[in-house]
Amino acid sequence: MRVIGLMSGTSYDAIDAAAADLEPAGDRLVLKPLGMVSERYDDELRAALAAALPPGTCSLAEVCRLDTRIGQAFAAVAVRADRELCEHRADLVASHGQTVYHWVESGRAHGTLQLGQPAWIAEATGLPVVADFRPRDIAAGGQGAPLVSLFDRLWLRGRPGTPVALNLGGIANLTAPDGTAFDTGPGCALLDAAVRESGCGGLPYDAEGALAARGTIDPRLLRRLLAEPYYALPPPKTTGKELFHAGHLRRALSGLGTLPAEDVLATLARLTAETVADAVRRVGGTEVIASGGGTRNPVLMRMLRERLAGVPVRPSDALGLPSAAKEAYAFAVLGFLTVHGLPGTVPASTGARHPSVLGSVTPGRNGLRLPPTGPSAPERLEVRDPRGGGT
Known part of the structure; x- marks a missing residue:
């Protein structure tokens, strides 16, 4: 078919x-x-x-x-x-x-x-x-x-160790071989919101992480962002832009003075990398197969690899599925199963x-x-x- x-x-x-x-x-x-x-x-x-x-x-x-x-x-x-x-x-x-x-x-x-x-x-x-x-x-x-x-489970079955499928879309989610799957938190949602709020770059996203690459992580903002209770909830759990939107970022920035947009973006990239890495460690991941728009942000991917030192992070392309198309292929399979x-x-x-x-x-x-x-x-x-x- x-x-x-x-x-x-x-x-x-x-x-x-x-x-x-x-x-x-x-x-x-x-x-x-x-x-x-x-x-x-x-x-x-x-x-x-x-x-x-x-x-x-x-x-x-x-x-x-x-x-x-x-x-x-x-x-x-x-x-x-x-x-x-x-x-x-x-x-x-x-x-x-x-x-x-x-x-x-x-x-x-x-x-x-x-x-x-x-x-x-x-x-x-x-x-x-x-x-x-x-x-x-x-x-x-x-x-x-x-x-x-x-x-993800059908696709990665038989690979050695504990392979984890990661999607870095607006919201990041992962799947482990035992069936554990959940939204880890923001993938690119807050990064995109910060670009739109700042008006930098002329695009609705940080193309190739160029702005974040020029920034410095602000530890005060990172601590506030990591205090979000969602991250501590046990799976299964889901979230979306109902939580991780521009207002969420504005509240975290309140009282911190005027931060350069580049610093905000660098800090948000670190937030995504840290929350994803924590989730991968929670499920005992020994390998990460990544897809989604976030894989095109080299700053985010570098930070993720740093936080997952010793755990290989590979694009889904290496397993035959283009990272930009993996979710569309997944829904093609779901439609096949339905009929x-x-x-x-x-x-x-x-x-x-x-x-x-x-x-x-x-x-x-x-x-x-x-x-x-x-x-x-x-x-x-x-x-x-x-x-x-x-x-």
């Missing part, structure tokens, strides 16, 4: 589409990556989305407009992926959508909202679409995240009462024809170069 996975993370910088051929082979699911395309949100839509996200507020009318416009943006990227990567031969689209709110109180997830109406994707591509993955796990008592944990009636969650990762088949399905132009008989649940994921070879 050829599946297009669509993803836009908590940094909401772009929509990524990754196409894959997925084929059961005994106890394995073989994934052949076909490539990735990516499109940034247009400036107007990105500004509207930024204004609606916490701590901002918006009306139901604005939610409706965003759901439609994000759905149309996802649809355009899916059409491009089908044309350029699949030669108009995809069978399914799996769309994560854009997370705009993750409702967590007292350590329990009560709800989650991803926008990007899948009907627009189905209409534009003619393909069935699996979307709205997270709510089913929350209804089963789970955190609804990190949903990549099943993918085959197979669960896409690990209760040990999310805290749910039981595994769940995830998402809802929007029929394509020719209706909905689910596979008549499906494979059994895979025990391992093999990434195989479509030209031959595997990892």
Whole structure:
């Protein structure tokens, strides 16, 4: 089955589409990556989305407009992926959508909202679409995240030691082989917020860590940031920009005088490196396989390697999955599992009462024809170069 996975993370910088051929082979699911395309949100839509996200507020009318416009943006990227990567031969689209709110109180997830109406994707591509993955796990008592944990466990199974899969998106999360998975805290969320607050650099993020590289870590600010109670909570746990947003940073900066933006960014990079390293040590990680936008920040990666001295940190590219596309490939796999009636969650990762088949399905132009008989649940994921070879 050829599946297009669509993803836009908590940094909401772009929509990524990754196409894959997925084929059961005994106890394995073989994934052949076909490539990735990516499109940034247009400036107007990105500004509207930024204004609606916490701590901002918006009306139901604005939610409706965003759901439609994000759905149309996802649809355009899916059409491009089908044309350029699949030669108009995809069978399914799996769309994560854009997370705009993750409702967590007292350590329990009560709800989650991803926008990007899948009907627009189905209409534009003619393909069935699996979307709205997270709510089913929350209804089963789970955190609804990190949903990549099943993918990570299947993918890293059999590697020596205790390999840890790390995603450095807006929020950082990790998965350990025993199923432990959780959000460690901010990945790039506070770094991006600091860039936007300062107006430095001309971009909504610190490109290649250039600003942080010129800064000095402020120990007072770092102590305040590390005092956030979230870091001490036991897993499973999840968080988001409901907590780690510009207001969180402003409160930490209060009373410290005017700090150069470069020093703030250097300190925030150290915060992410330290909280991620602490989480890796908590699960006994002997190797880190990293992906996500944060891997493109050399200052953050250098600090992380320093805090994890003796623990190798490798990009997911080394195992055959481009770090920028790994989450989109993960949701392609989750969509494949859904249409085959197979669960896409690990209760040990999310805290749910039981595994769940995830998402809802929007029929394509020719209706909905689910596979008549499906494979059994895979025990391992093999990434195989479509030209031959595997990892």
